Amino acid sequence: MDWTEDAMRARLVRYADLVPCRTAFIDTRTPGSTEKENFTIIGAGVSESADQHVHITERHGFNIGAARQPFGCVNSQHSHDTAEVFVVHSGHWRLPFGPNKEDGFIDIGPGDVASVPIHMFRGFAKLDEGLGFLFTVLGQDDPGKVTWAPAVFEAAADHGLKLAKGGRLIDTSSGEYALQDVELADATAADIAAELRTPPMEKLRECVVAADAMVANPNSPLARDGVEEAAVITPVATGDGFGAGPIAGWWPHGFNVRRLTMRTGAFVPSHARSEAEVIFVQSGTLEISWAGGAIVMGAGDTLTVPVGLPHAFRNTASVDLVAFIVRGSDAPSMPVF
Structure with a gap:
């Protein structure tokens, strides 16, 4: 292929041109999570919303995404079936572990990288003032869908959001008619959640590299x-x-x-x-x-x-x-x- 500058620019995503989605996940209306922005830069990622913009669809063997959040904003507890890597571009962040954040946490800042193991609950929250930006890498072309902690389903239902089987987000805020002919996903069962065990904190610290290290x-x-x-x-x-x-x-x-x-x-x-x-x-x-x-x-x-x-x-x-x-x-x- 003749790689002209125009052809290469189609493979470039400027920070200023990123298209956010504020309705990407089931917790998007849960208090504390309403201001988060989700980005899919390469690959479709794990967004549950039909409104999610995908910048580059070419298959790479992994997905590239990002999250941008203000002070105090939370991404709720969830588990992945493939690798999830956080590269901190700006801000200070906390990664709490366990279905109810009860299993400890790790804090990361600009230039730090964390790779959270699969099949365990994690979330992330912005700790300091101003907007922060996380660059993320997800394993495989199809990283599947996230598994939410049981409490996340309960909180989302109070604000009109449910998940269909297959991971599509359903908004019922304007009436239950949105559920016609839709088979809803079950909330994560307690026995399944119990299988997604958090490794010991000493093992999880092996999954983080600080910028100065x-x-x-x-x-x-x-x-x-x-x-x-x-x-x-x-x-x-x-x-x-x-x-x-x-x-x-x-x-x-x-x-x-x-x-x-x-x-x-x-x-x-x-x-x-x-x-x-x-x-x-x-x-x-x-x-x-x-x-x-x-x-x-x-x-x-x-x-x-x-x-x-x-x-x-x-x-x-x-x-x-x-x-x-x-x-x-x-x-x-x-x-x-």
């Missing part, structure tokens, strides 16, 4: 003067020189997460990857160039690079660049320079 890998093929790449999520040793960890996980991921940092003027020459590569700019500016042109990304922007396309990186700004990169497969291979 991310260590550059000198064996990264991208490493050079002014350029560092640190492992964040690496399920197994990879073909491009990364050992497992610091987050490896005892549950499947199907992707790697890395942190790329580049000083002013630093450059990574043209190279191609054989896996999906999604870049999210945490701070600073990143120029990505290829034979057909160049794109400059800013903080909060997301780009998916075509598999096999030779491309180069440059930091053209006067401040350091920090970006997170999601690479497809458990064990990405060596890039071709």
Whole structure:
């Protein structure tokens, strides 16, 4: 394919162009959860609303999404069948565990990454003033649907929202006629909820890497003067020189997460990857160039690079660049320079 600048811009989602959904989930009217915004950047994600906008539908082997919430706003307790990763772009957040938040919590802040194990209840809440933004990665092309804690169904029903079997959100606030010919999903049974046990907190702390604990890998093929790449999520040793960890996980991921940092003027020459590569700019500016042109990304922007396309990186700004990169497969291979 001839990758023109227009074709590549169709693979770029600017932070300013993100289309939010405020009716994404069954708890959208529950007090404390009404102000949250859900985004699906790549793939359909796990939204329960027909109003959810999907920016890029191409299958990557994982989904990319985001959440934006003000101070005090809560995403209710739920469980996933595939990996759920949080990259904190802005704000301070609490991840409470257990169906009723009774099993402990972990707090995360800007630049931190957490991967919450499958088949356990978690939620997230914004702790500090102002809006906060979480960049998220969900495992697999079809991450299924969320399993809500029993109390979430009860609270939602009081505000007119129910779920159909299959996960479609039903609004009954204007009358029960909305339920005609609809088979409702049952609230999560107590015995099923009991099976979604929270691991010990010492195990859950292995699932978080703070920004200041991310260590550059000198064996990264991208490493050079002014350029560092640190492992964040690496399920197994990879073909491009990364050992497992610091987050490896005892549950499947199907992707790697890395942190790329580049000083002013630093450059990574043209190279191609054989896996999906999604870049999210945490701070600073990143120029990505290829034979057909160049794109400059800013903080909060997301780009998916075509598999096999030779491309180069440059930091053209006067401040350091920090970006997170999601690479497809458990064990990405060596890039071709």
